[in-house]
Amino acid sequence: MGFADLSTPVVMGILLGGLYALIALGLSLVFGVMRLINVAHGDLVVFGSYFAYAALTLFGIDPILSLILGMPLLFAIGFTIQKFLMSRSFGVSMEAALIIAFGLSLILQNLNQMFWTPLSRGLTTSYSVESFSIGEIFIQLPFLFDFAAALVVMLSLSIFLKRTYLGKAILAASQNKRGALLMGVNTGRIYALTFGIAMATAAMAGVFMGLTFPFSPTTGLSFLVISFGVIVIGGLGSMIGTFVGGIVMGLAQTLGAQFFGDAAQMLIAYTIVLVALSIRPQGIFGR
Amino acid sequence: MISSAPLLKNHVQESDHEALLKVTEIAVFYGNLQVLWDVSLTVRPCEIVALIGSNGSGKSTLLDTLSGVIHPAEGMIEFSGRGITNSEPFEIVSLGITQVPEGRQLFPDLTVLDNLIMGSYSRHARSKKEQNLDLVYEHFPILEERKHQLAKALSGGEQQMLAIGRGLMSDPRLMLLDEMSLGLAPIILDKLYQALKEIRERGITILFVEQNVRRSLDEADRAYIIERGRVVLEGPTVELREEETVKRAYFGL
Numbered sequence: 001m002g003f004a005d006l007s008t009p010v011v012m013g014i015l016l017g018g019l020y021a022l023i024a025l026g027l028s029l030v031f032g033v034m035r036l037i038n039v040a041h042g043d044l045v046v047f048g049s050y051f052a053y054a055a056l057t058l059f060g061i062d063p064i065l066s067l068i069l070g071m072p073l074l075f076a077i078g079f080t081i082q083k084f085l086m087s088r089s090f091g092v093s094m095e096a097a098l099i100i101a102f103g104l105s106l107i108l109q110n111l112n113q114m115f116w117t118p119l120s121r122g123l124t125t126s127y128s129v130e131s132f133s134i135g136e137i138f139i140q141l142p143f144l145f146d147f148a149a150a151l152v153v154m155l156s157l158s159i160f161l162k163r164t165y166l167g168k169a170i171l172a173a174s175q176n177k178r179g180a181l182l183m184g185v186n187t188g189r190i191y192a193l194t195f196g197i198a199m200a201t202a203a204m205a206g207v208f209m210g211l212t213f214p215f216s217p218t219t220g221l222s223f224l225v226i227s228f229g230v231i232v233i234g235g236l237g238s239m240i241g242t243f244v245g246g247i248v249m250g251l252a253q254t255l256g257a258q259f260f261g262d263a264a265q266m267l268i269a270y271t272i273v274l275v276a277l278s279i280r281p282q283g284i285f286g287r
Numbered sequence: 288m289i290s291s292a293p294l295l296k297n298h299v300q301e302s303d304h305e306a307l308l309k310v311t312e313i314a315v316f317y318g319n320l321q322v323l324w325d326v327s328l329t330v331r332p333c334e335i336v337a338l339i340g341s342n343g344s345g346k347s348t349l350l351d352t353l354s355g356v357i358h359p360a361e362g363m364i365e366f367s368g369r370g371i372t373n374s375e376p377f378e379i380v381s382l383g384i385t386q387v388p389e390g391r392q393l394f395p396d397l398t399v400l401d402n403l404i405m406g407s408y409s410r411h412a413r414s415k416k417e418q419n420l421d422l423v424y425e426h427f428p429i430l431e432e433r434k435h436q437l438a439k440a441l442s443g444g445e446q447q448m449l450a451i452g453r454g455l456m457s458d459p460r461l462m463l464l465d466e467m468s469l470g471l472a473p474i475i476l477d478k479l480y481q482a483l484k485e486i487r488e489r490g491i492t493i494l495f496v497e498q499n500v501r502r503s504l505d506e507a508d509r510a511y512i513i514e515r516g517r518v519v520l521e522g523p524t525v526e527l528r529e530e531e532t533v534k535r536a537y538f539g540l
Contacts, residue, residue, distance in 0.1 A: 176392050176393065181377075182354060183409070184381060186375070
């Protein structure tokens, strides 16, 4: 097998990794700040996909353009979930919050099922089926969009976290809650904002996922599991780690398919997750 | 000594000053467990007051109650004439009470500078950020040298300086210090206590918690001795040092 044969899966793996990183980002952010494993994350991403699907099929609004509405909507949903559900359960125990997240996941799956039936849907636009070649490399356009979106989101989020008072307060609260509280940070509000921001990124992830792959009400679970893999490899709460973890997962999948066939692609990806867990459990960029 | 700030005189003397902090007969619980009984205390402007007591006597709980982290079940807390009994921590910080907590509670993966900037998070402190930053660097020049390092890379003494500096960034009128001497060498402690004296000269009142009785009595104007959640003795440190019970209990005389 020559180099030329590998160039396409390598490039596609990296681009796919961008999508995985984008999906995992919100999960990582919520865990990093609140220590909450939001098992409803995948379903919230798929909720974002369905929102864009509704905008596209009912009103003919372009999925990427629909984010102007979708991101604030999911931000508000995230803010509300944290403020009125999670924050109360934190006072009880972390298990309580986990169970609430699990309940949310079930509710979202069933709502999506009721509204949209279990059939597979896709965000089909003029550009979502485009592809082009650079020399030997064959690239599907939505994958390129995925990667670009991941870059934009992660860069802007990094700048927000490092340069603004609010961003620094989020980092501070994630590193030492008591310290942040005593410095006058309203940690309850910071948590709600963090959940909101995580959900706004989920809205984006949902749109780009929907442009790339077909989705159904139960798709969220498989993306949740992939996100866990991304985070395990890259390290929780690290932006650059999430990005690198996404790329490793994407590459493992496309190269796994190349060498061992489509059926084995996720097997390879999760084997790498297991190896990463045993060698460096805190992740490549984990603290 | 720093000359740019106005010096406040007569800070040690008992006076007719309005109390800056007035705690009246508070009772504090953790769940069902009572930690403080009937605690009253007064801190006047520009005093240095020590809270002395052994481990588990409730000193840190008292500071957390003043910071609004926990609320008393009974009693009242007033700060500069204003009721703060049930105020939240962020409200209390914005009124001008800062706590330099035990174990420092820094943000380990933020730089020294970002830790300090987080100290000025409260809205009233943001406008004075640059001014307070200069002040912190004047007291602790090492922090300026290390401003781009991560907080976790600092030595224990430097971390304590950073914790105090971060507290100063909130532009406080009252600074609560919890067990700042834990794990620090005496020579570093001398520096820190010197810094506290200078901070007081700027008009910042200090209430500190300490296990080392002799040191507390040397550094403070007045002290409260707490045992098992109750104030058992209080007064000017010069008098407390002569008190027979204190001599027997704490100096083994």
